[in-house]
Amino acid sequence: MLQGSLVALVTPMQESGAIDWDKFEQLLNFHVDNGTDGIVAVGTTGESATLAMSEHCEAIRFVVEKINGRIPVVAGTGANSTTEAIELTRCAKEAGADACLLVTPYYNKPTQEGLYLHYKAIAEAVDIPQILYNVPGRTAVDMLPETVARLSVIDNIIGIKEATGDLKRASQIASVCAEDFLLFSGDDATGMAFMLQGGHGVISVTNNVAPKLMSELCVAAKAGHSEEAEKINARLDPLHNALFSESNPIPVKWALYKMGLIPKGIRLPLTVLSEENYDILIKAMVHAGILEV
Numbered sequence: 001m002l003q004g005s006l007v008a009l010v011t012p013m014q015e016s017g018a019i020d021w022d023k024f025e026q027l028l029n030f031h032v033d034n035g036t037d038g039i040v041a042v043g044t045t046g047e048s049a050t051l052a053m054s055e056h057c058e059a060i061r062f063v064v065e066k067i068n069g070r071i072p073v074v075a076g077t078g079a080n081s082t083t084e085a086i087e088l089t090r091c092a093k094e095a096g097a098d099a100c101l102l103v104t105p106y107y108n109k110p111t112q113e114g115l116y117l118h119y120k121a122i123a124e125a126v127d128i129p130q131i132l133y134n135v136p137g138r139t140a141v142d143m144l145p146e147t148v149a150r151l152s153v154i155d156n157i158i159g160i161k162e163a164t165g166d167l168k169r170a171s172q173i174a175s176v177c178a179e180d181f182l183l184f185s186g187d188d189a190t191g192m193a194f195m196l197q198g199g200h201g202v203i204s205v206t207n208n209v210a211p212k213l214m215s216e217l218c219v220a221a222k223a224g225h226s227e228e229a230e231k232i233n234a235r236l237d238p239l240h241n242a243l244f245s246e247s248n249p250i251p252v253k254w255a256l257y258k259m260g261l262i263p264k265g266i267r268l269p270l271t272v273l274s275e276e277n278y279d280i281l282i283k284a285m286v287h288a289g290i291l292e293v
Contacts, residue, residue, distance in 0.1 A: 002038055002158075006037055008204060012261075017266075031071075032071060035216075041060055041063040041073060042060060050267040053084075063075075074100065076100070085122050088100075099129040119151050123151075123154045129156055134160060135163035135164075149173075162194075167194060184201050191204065191217075191221075195221035242277075242283075243281070246274065250270055250273050255281055259290065
């Protein structure tokens with residue numbers, strides 16, 4: 001079962017914007033070596049919005065091949081076009097991904113019925129475990145618990161990444177879905193509390209730069225060891241916030257660059273982190289113990 005600390009992985013790029021496949025492989029090994037429980041590839045943090053369809057599918061195939069069964073691979077295959085989401089989900093199944101993560105359709109603002117029919121169509125078209133992804137702060141549409149409940153009875157829809165940061169929402173979803181329906185936080189700042197109240201894990205941006213600490217946090221929180229979890233989270237809390245000083249994945253890619261793990265590359269319309277935000281991010285990284293000054 002998917003659970004614990006999953007990384008919403010960046011896609012390493014050269015300064016030209018081309019995918020850096022060598023650094024990509026090194027980054028995957030870094031996560032396996034540091035206790036990450038699963039890779040979520042080519043999602044929001046992986047810049048899926050600016051990857052061509054061919055690149056998106058190639059990146060999924062690459063991650064599955066290089067991970068080689070060591071930990072689960074969840075492929076980001078969401079789109080604001082249902083047909084495109086089906087095509088990407090088929091690519092992921094053919095590549096051998098363990099599951100797919102499908103963000104709510106962005107920009108076109110479907111109704112709750114539209115959301116239901118969108119996800120139902122993908123689930124019926126591609127027989128692979130699928131995780132819903134609700135992040136209204138980026139998509140301008142909020143999938144309500146009643147809609148999640150309707151979708152949760154479809155066999156291959158196995159869980160949700162809930163990124164509202166609203167802990168009441170997590171308990172609402174849990175109350176209307178089966179006990180084995182997986183609940184992942186998509187908000188690092190509230191991820192610990194989410195797990196302490198029964199969540200199965202976090203699909204995390206912070207995990208990119210602090211995989212060992214995030215793994216330890218998830219183990220403690222899922223076991224209900226609140227004091228230990230709070231102690232670890234105190235080290236990570238400034239990082240949770242600093243990594244959103246600009247639009248994700250701008251800060252996290254710069255942090256990984258500072259750690260020597262990837263080049264500076266990021267694709268327009270996103271830009272490299274502004275100098276005015278260097279200090280807050282460096283201080284947070286030092287506080288977490290992942291960077292020395």
